[in-house]
Amino acid sequence: MLDFAQGYQAYQHTSVNVKASGADIHSLVLMLFEGFLDELARVEGHIQAKRFDKKAAGVEKLLKILGGLDASLDQEKGGEVALNMHNLYQHCGHSILRASMKNNVAELEHVREVMTNLQEGWQGLLNKA
Secondary structure (H helix, E strand, C coil): CCCHHHHHHHHHHHHHHHHHHCCCHHHHHHHHHHHHHHHHHHHHHHHHCCCHHHHHHHHHHHHHHHHHHHHCCCHHHHHHHHHHHHHHHHHHHHHHHHHHHHCCHHHHHHHHHHHHHHHHHHHHHHHHC
16 A cells, blocks of 8 residues: 555646646646756755765755756757856756755755746746747
């Protein structure tokens, strides 16, 4: 029998799959940002509660999401903007690893700020489309 956490995780997985199946690229990118920021908050909580095994799993998710965002960049057509986004994703990944090694929540604030700004930019693009 599934416990609540497993049931909720299964619900989230199904919910995300349903949303993603009918989404355009802008919506998919926004879903990645939303998932990233949610996981970032969980990682902060795990650090504060000294749940280091869960922190490690969360950090792995964050890095995978950054990889997905980076893979969505069109380096040929995106030019300098795509290169700058790539560099920001790399910077955020390095910051997450540093924060994880030091168990320092304060180091994650900059990552949240960068990713929130990028999310708002993508939301603006979606609103214009």
